Amino acid sequence: MTHRFMYGRTARVLIALILVAGVAVFASACRQGTPQATTPIKIGFFAPESGFAAADGQSAQDAAKLAVEEINKSGGINGRTLQLVDYDDASDANQAVSIANKLVTLDQVTAVVSGSYSDQTLAAAPVFQKAQIPMIAAYAVNPGIPATGNFIFQQSFTGTVEGRAGAELAVKMLGGKKIAIVAIDNDFGHSLVDGFKAHAQQLGATIVAEDYNQFGEKDFGPIITRDLNKGADLFYMVEYGPEGSQFIRSWKTLGVKKPLVGTEGVDSTTQFLQVVGTDADGMVITTNLDRDSTDPNVQTFVKDFTAEFGHAPDMVAASTYDAFFVLAQAMKTNGVTPDQIRQGIAAIKDFNAITGKIVGYTANNEVIKPVQLQIVQNGQFHHYGVVDDPTLIQP
Amino acid sequence: MTYFLVVGVTVAVFAILALSLNIIAGYAGQPHLGQAAFFGLGAYTAAILSTRYGVSFWLDLPAALIVAGLVGVILGVISLRLARDFLAITTIGINFVMVAIFQYVPFFGGAMGIPAIPSPAIAGHEFGYRDFFVTAVVLVIMVAALSAYLERTWFGAALKAIKDDEQAAAAVGIQVASYKIAAFVLGTALAGLAGGFYAHFMSVVTPNGFGFPVSVSILSMLVFGGLGTIRGALAGAVLLGIMPEVFRFISNYRLLVYGFLLLFMVRFQPQGIVGEDSWLVHQIGRLAGSLRTGGARRDTAGG
Amino acid sequence: MFIPSLVNGITMGSIYALMALGLSLVYGILRILDVANAGAYTLGAYVGVTVFRLTGSWWIALVAGAAVAASLGFILQRFFYVPILASGPIIPLIASIGVFTALEEAYRLIFGPYIIEFPARVPLPDIHVAGVPVRGVQLLIILVAVVVLVGTWYVLGHTRMGLAWRATAQDAEVAQAMGIDARRVTGWNFLLGYALAAVAGVLVSINYDAVYPTMGDMPAYKMLAIIVLGGLGNPLGTIAASLLIGLVETFVAAYVGFLLPRDSIAFVALIIILLVRPQGIFTRGAVAK
Numbered sequence: 001m002t003h004r005f006m007y008g009r010t011a012r013v014l015i016a017l018i019l020v021a022g023v024a025v026f027a028s029a030c031r032q033g034t035p036q037a038t039t040p041i042k043i044g045f046f047a048p049e050s051g052f053a054a055a056d057g058q059s060a061q062d063a064a065k066l067a068v069e070e071i072n073k074s075g076g077i078n079g080r081t082l083q084l085v086d087y088d089d090a091s092d093a094n095q096a097v098s099i100a101n102k103l104v105t106l107d108q109v110t111a112v113v114s115g116s117y118s119d120q121t122l123a124a125a126p127v128f129q130k131a132q133i134p135m136i137a138a139y140a141v142n143p144g145i146p147a148t149g150n151f152i153f154q155q156s157f158t159g160t161v162e163g164r165a166g167a168e169l170a171v172k173m174l175g176g177k178k179i180a181i182v183a184i185d186n187d188f189g190h191s192l193v194d195g196f197k198a199h200a201q202q203l204g205a206t207i208v209a210e211d212y213n214q215f216g217e218k219d220f221g222p223i224i225t226r227d228l229n230k231g232a233d234l235f236y237m238v239e240y241g242p243e244g245s246q247f248i249r250s251w252k253t254l255g256v257k258k259p260l261v262g263t264e265g266v267d268s269t270t271q272f273l274q275v276v277g278t279d280a281d282g283m284v285i286t287t288n289l290d291r292d293s294t295d296p297n298v299q300t301f302v303k304d305f306t307a308e309f310g311h312a313p314d315m316v317a318a319s320t321y322d323a324f325f326v327l328a329q330a331m332k333t334n335g336v337t338p339d340q341i342r343q344g345i346a347a348i349k350d351f352n353a354i355t356g357k358i359v360g361y362t363a364n365n366e367v368i369k370p371v372q373l374q375i376v377q378n379g380q381f382h383h384y385g386v387v388d389d390p391t392l393i394q395p
Numbered sequence: 396m397t398y399f400l401v402v403g404v405t406v407a408v409f410a411i412l413a414l415s416l417n418i419i420a421g422y423a424g425q426p427h428l429g430q431a432a433f434f435g436l437g438a439y440t441a442a443i444l445s446t447r448y449g450v451s452f453w454l455d456l457p458a459a460l461i462v463a464g465l466v467g468v469i470l471g472v473i474s475l476r477l478a479r480d481f482l483a484i485t486t487i488g489i490n491f492v493m494v495a496i497f498q499y500v501p502f503f504g505g506a507m508g509i510p511a512i513p514s515p516a517i518a519g520h521e522f523g524y525r526d527f528f529v530t531a532v533v534l535v536i537m538v539a540a541l542s543a544y545l546e547r548t549w550f551g552a553a554l555k556a557i558k559d560d561e562q563a564a565a566a567v568g569i570q571v572a573s574y575k576i577a578a579f580v581l582g583t584a585l586a587g588l589a590g591g592f593y594a595h596f597m598s599v600v601t602p603n604g605f606g607f608p609v610s611v612s613i614l615s616m617l618v619f620g621g622l623g624t625i626r627g628a629l630a631g632a633v634l635l636g637i638m639p640e641v642f643r644f645i646s647n648y649r650l651l652v653y654g655f656l657l658l659f660m661v662r663f664q665p666q667g668i669v670g671e672d673s674w675l676v677h678q679i680g681r682l683a684g685s686l687r688t689g690g691a692r693r694d695t696a697g698g
Numbered sequence: 699m700f701i702p703s704l705v706n707g708i709t710m711g712s713i714y715a716l717m718a719l720g721l722s723l724v725y726g727i728l729r730i731l732d733v734a735n736a737g738a739y740t741l742g743a744y745v746g747v748t749v750f751r752l753t754g755s756w757w758i759a760l761v762a763g764a765a766v767a768a769s770l771g772f773i774l775q776r777f778f779y780v781p782i783l784a785s786g787p788i789i790p791l792i793a794s795i796g797v798f799t800a801l802e803e804a805y806r807l808i809f810g811p812y813i814i815e816f817p818a819r820v821p822l823p824d825i826h827v828a829g830v831p832v833r834g835v836q837l838l839i840i841l842v843a844v845v846v847l848v849g850t851w852y853v854l855g856h857t858r859m860g861l862a863w864r865a866t867a868q869d870a871e872v873a874q875a876m877g878i879d880a881r882r883v884t885g886w887n888f889l890l891g892y893a894l895a896a897v898a899g900v901l902v903s904i905n906y907d908a909v910y911p912t913m914g915d916m917p918a919y920k921m922l923a924i925i926v927l928g929g930l931g932n933p934l935g936t937i938a939a940s941l942l943i944g945l946v947e948t949f950v951a952a953y954v955g956f957l958l959p960r961d962s963i964a965f966v967a968l969i970i971i972l973l974v975r976p977q978g979i980f981t982r983g984a985v986a987k
Contacts, residue, residue: 480787488923
């Protein structure tokens with residue numbers, strides 16, 4: 001008797017909880033409303049706007065808003081406006097999958113831009129592929145993303161391409177012969193280093209050291225010292241802003257006078273340049289945004305972004321902004337159904353984006369575009385060169 | 396609808412995880428802050444078996460369970476040597492080390508993880524979200540039923556005795572060591588099961604998906620619902636599992652609210668929302684009681 | 699190679715010691731694993747950088763950071779931790795994780811997600827030790843660590859307050875029976891423990907010229923490993939363990955490279971050592987069960 005009473009009570013508690021939960025989810029879903037055929041074109045978007053990657057999430061979100069605003073201001077897509085449906089994935093792959101399904105089934109978006117890292121983008125991509133909704137990954141570099149299927153595009157060059165360009169810069173332009181590599185231990189770091197190593201060795205340089213560090217690494221002094229002792233005459237540093245600025249601090253403290261090659265990972269004003277001041281002067285990075293470009297689009301973007309958000313745009317912002325313009329271009333030329341957009345993106349040729357001229361997309365949906373080289377002078381990024389050799393930038 | 400199914404599957408996976416941790420932390424009273432390591436071990440086992448060796452979902456799922464359980468033996472043996480708080484921190488360490496292994500050992504796919512894990516299939520029919528959801532719910536029911544069964548057996552009683560007072564338990568002839576190890580093996584194996592299922596559902600596994608913060612989430616769910624009870628594990632997984640989606644409208648403040656919710660919950664209801672002796676359970680019990688006596692009175696009046 | 703590693707290792711170890719000591723003091727009395735202590739570390743840095751921008755003085759920033767964080771610690775223990783102590787060790791741990799999450803989010807919402815620089819100049823010169831550059835702020839960190847640690851050792855060992863602390867840490871009930879006011883000891887304990895974390899936060903953010911919302915993530919868990927190595931609730935053992943981990947991490951990085959994630963070195967060391975000596979390296983006698 002007591003047993004039955006206990007389990008009865010348990011069951012009641014559970015039913016009550018499930019009801020409460022169900023009502024809550026339902027209520028939150030209803031807020032989205034149902035789409036109508038003639039309303040604005042809905043573009044889904046997700047980024048890590050809270051949690052540990054919030055700095056990049058914020059940049060991506062700002063750029064997404066600005067892009068949609070500017071596309072609408074200049075007449076939208078053949079008279080129809082874009083509507084941004086924006087969600088925070090908090091750097092959580094589970095949430096990214098929930099969001100992807102929400103975008104597909106409840107919001108019924110036409111196309112999607114991922115402003116998120118590889119883990120989340122990789123988890124969300126199959127959902128869009130299955131639903132036949134085109135998605136552009138703004139800056140995630142994991143090669144598994146475009147491999148998901150024909151509706152999934154990658155807007156950033158693959159890590160291999162950027163790594164190769166880095167090697168071209170390091171060996172051919174800066175004369176590195178014995179190279180030390182220090183990289184962040186994630187898909188970004190590993191894929192760039194793989195491309196870099198292969199091409200650098202092909203060009204005749206040797207790799208004297210190769211180390212991977214965790215997020216939050218603060219003290220690069222010991223590694224730099226050890227690599228110098230091994231005879232390194234050039235350093236290849238594949239880091240993000242927070243770790244990159246600590247690398248520069250150690251570099252400066254030790255007074256190293258060797259050439260230093262960086263990547264788009266440190267292409268950030270707020271997370272890198274403001275922190276290091278002029279200490280990074282002389283470093284050259286491979287990236288996709290040319291600050292000194294005479295292209296009026298680039299100048300407008302940099303000006304508008306700075307005016308609106310109080311700091312210069314970074315690589316994440318520029319890439320996200322571009323992803324929206326690529327979508328807009330595909331919609332304008334080829335139509336606004338998901339499949340027309342997919343074909344439109346795949347057919348893009350020589351499109352002048354903020355992050356350089358997009359030559360086109362490969363059969364595997366990877367972007368082909370030249371790699372920009374930027375040098376730090378007086379604490380600012382400036383034009384140094386460009387790697388546009390077709391054999392190098394073909395993924 | 397798909398969206399609700401997807402949220403439902405995520406909640407179900409965490410419900411299994413909370414139930415699995417409940418066996419270790421709830422019944423046996425052992426602090427375990429690294430359950431995500433075993434969740435990940437199961438997920439990686441299924442991912443590797445299915446992508447590299449073509450093993451089907453129905454075989455790699457039990458394999459995930461077994462591998463996680465075997466590594467759980469090690470943790471169980473370690474737990475015998477360590478005092479409670481030392482053990483708690485060691486389990487954190489195990490979580491960190493496991494993630495480092497996933498990330499550093501090329502066999503586990505390194506930092507890129509393992510993508511393109513195939514969907515399960517029954518007789519040529521590939522799983523859709525509905526199938527995932529149904530399977531997940533069946534798994535939750537099975538694990539909950541197993542827990543309910545344990546609670547009523549000698550095994551459950553022995554764990555409770557160990558939790559209350561290890562020395563007293565040993566004094567009355569309970570084989571403390573064997574029971575502790577058994578609790579760890581069972582709890583970690585079930586986490587492996589959740590991982591194996593999860594890998595196929597997500598279709599990709601990466602090291603970051605199984606870090607210490609995930610362990611914290613699992614433990615938070617269990618404590619939030621009510622440590623030591625099946626309904627607590629389920630309620631915690633449901634409530635905290637849907638929270639990120641329900642609170643999406645306050646997007647920027649979601650985590651802040653989560654933090655405060657956790658703090659105030661354990662401050663004013665340390666036994667969990669539906670744990671033993673919680674306010675809600677008392678209220679519902681009272682309500683049920685009054686309904687019953689009310690009904691009884693009517694019956695008498697009618698008769 | 700050897701000397702710079704030594705200097706770096708000692709700096710790291712000093713920082714760890716400052717952070718871990720507060721946590722160890724808290725554990726010694728309440729027997730809780732207080733993750734939120736790392737929230738005080740970040741709070742100190744944010745208060746410090748804000749005050750520094752207003753006043754331009756690093757030491758006012760240091761004092762202000764410590765004072766605000768100490769108040770947080772006091773409030774936390776009085777209104778949250780002490781009332782739930784009876785529920786066992788897991789419940790306060792979850793409470794502290796809740797506090798830590800809420801704090802990190804609050805920092806992001808108030809100060810933004812981006813890195814804020816902390817360009818304070820400290821009054822010590824950059825020097826060379828055996829031809830190795832040592833920055834003034836590194837010297838300051840080591841100096842402050844030595845002063846604070848010696849001070850703590852003195853207070854614990856040679857004052858009535860310290861006696862009360864040790865008695866309460868040993869056996870709270872007996873201490874109470876001897877007329878020691880456990881409430882007061884606990885209050886002081888948290889004031890001191892959180893102030894120490896904040897001092898570490900200010901110094902670290904000057905050293906790295908960076909303050910950001912998630913800077914407490916790493917210390918939150920690594921410090922737990924260190925205080926266990928130090929023998930849980932044993933302040934001197936904690937200091938020794940801090941120096942040890944700081945040196946091991948730096949030397950591994952220098953001679954082997956990032957062989958394994960730096961932050962897991964402490965945990966690997968912990969697991970190995972606990973398997974050999976389950977009571978920790980620096981524990982004498984019985985272990986707190």
